[in-house]
Amino acid sequence: MEKRVTFQGVLLPLLLVLPQIVVTAVFFFYPAGQAIWQSLFIPDPFGLSMRFVGLGNFEFLLSDPYYRASFVTTAIFSSLVTVVSMGVALYLAVLADRLIKGSGTYRTLLIWPYAVAPAVAGVLWLFMFNTRVGVVTWYLGLLGYDWNHVLNEGEAMGLVVVASAWGRISYNFLFFLAGLQAIPKSVIEAAAIDGARFWTRFRTIVFPLLSPTTFFLLVVNVVYAFFETFGVIHTITSGGPQQATTILVYKVFADGFVGQDLGSSAAQSVILLVVVSVLTVIQFKYIERRVHY
């Protein structure tokens, strides 16, 4: 039985949700409205007046090769971050799941990176891979590899992917571990008796039963890679070299605050707003029908 508190009247409930409404209005509805409004204008070079251009900013953006390149970069970046962070997390969760004793310790240790702010994580990785004084760079140098993510686009991408994925592993790990532990042990044992060895069991039983968790994490991680990796990219590569790590969110910042092209920047925000709405809808739709077997 679900226990609900019911209120008489409307004043008290309204008062209780007011802070949330205010926060949402100030930090979401207002800026979102501003972005939509501004995306329809082009400011003059001195920022003194605005010229209405309708969907001109969007037309320009979609024909802009740099913007399209940024889309591709974002796709590559977020796929890599998602695959790496979920893959490593799943691997660790499977190992921890087989371990009954001590899994609590691992869980605690593995959750730590989650508490590290993206910008701090970025600085951390930047130090390790600094082209001159980085400890990893030095070891790679000993092995005869000349690491330089400031010049090499692939290396730059690799570094921001690793730095972004690292912070997500613990979050994903916790969900995967909970998902694994929710699978009844006897089902796994029945499969073992039926002849399935570890890998077959994983492929045919464990992974399918884990699919609700996997899908949930997929959406959450894509959203993260799209929007919350700004700090990492800003501290490590600032979108370079040659825009190789300029993902859509970073481009909003670069064009708007650095390039002062507010109209284009606002139009980009609106496009991102649409993307995140679609992702959210997918997620909610799916979570509603979560129990699919």
Next chain:
Amino acid sequence: MATVTLENLRKSYGPTEVIHGVDIDIADGEFIVIVGPSGCGKSTLLRMVAGLERVSAGEVRIDGTRVNDVEPMDRNIAMVFQNYALYPHMSVFENMAYGLKIAGTPKPEIAERVSDAARLLQLEDYLGRRPRELSGGQRQRVAMGRAIVRKPAVFLFDEPLSNLDAKLRVQMRLEIKQLQRRLGVTALYVTHDQVEAMTLADRMVVMNAGVADQIGAPLEVYARPQTAFVAGFIGSPPTNFVAAQLLRPGAPDGARLGVRPEHVRVVSPGEGALQARVMYAEPLGAETLVHLKLADDALFTLRQDGTAPVPEEGAEIGLAWDDDAQMLFGPDDRRLQG
């Protein structure tokens, strides 16, 4: 089809030993039921035969081959779990076909064997459903089906009927017995229900705190319990115990006499072996259980025919029984005399 041998089988979790050396020889095609109270180690024993639990000491042999270090999938066994352990994301057909598919059985043969099993278990109409769309009894049948399609040498059952209602339990009990007879497969069946044990078993193993107290045919175990535990556990209501010295001066300290409720007769006060006061009677139709209190406040039960006159509450009566109905157990609870 195979024999199963357990030799001085032991299991410890850390420093605690929970199975203290069990020896059982199971013949080909035999139906063995392991019965005992909760926590006595029945599941642990079965899981060691299945290979799901490591053997701490001793040996498990299937068809004469030592299998201590053989993986479950290589033991040629099938197991039915208490919660059925069906694969929730697969249809009934896929559940039953899973093992065959892994073994690389050709598709037409899989289809044939699954449909044979489905016919046998009356599951033909449910092959396309998922486990969550089935009733408890149907799930139970799917679990059985999954076990039989692979034609294993040994069936293992861990309390397969305990999640069913009483009526279905009786029906499935019969079906399991018939199925095992028809297939002629050696079966090891764990239960805490003595009626299940009595009705299913060719031989039953009565477990007590990690030890197999007695192994034998059900009626044999019932008639000649080797320990006080077996006498108390098998039979309902359980055997009555009284201090042996009460009736046999000279019996060793701590020895007890056991008498089954159905062997006790009511006689006039002052006569018979014991005097008792009637507390209350439970008329069950075919029989009546009379609960009594002895002089030293110990409880005593007698069971009489439903047609016999029911003694009144509070009445003083005498209790008598034939000499060969009484069982003497030593201070160590072992049977002293036949």
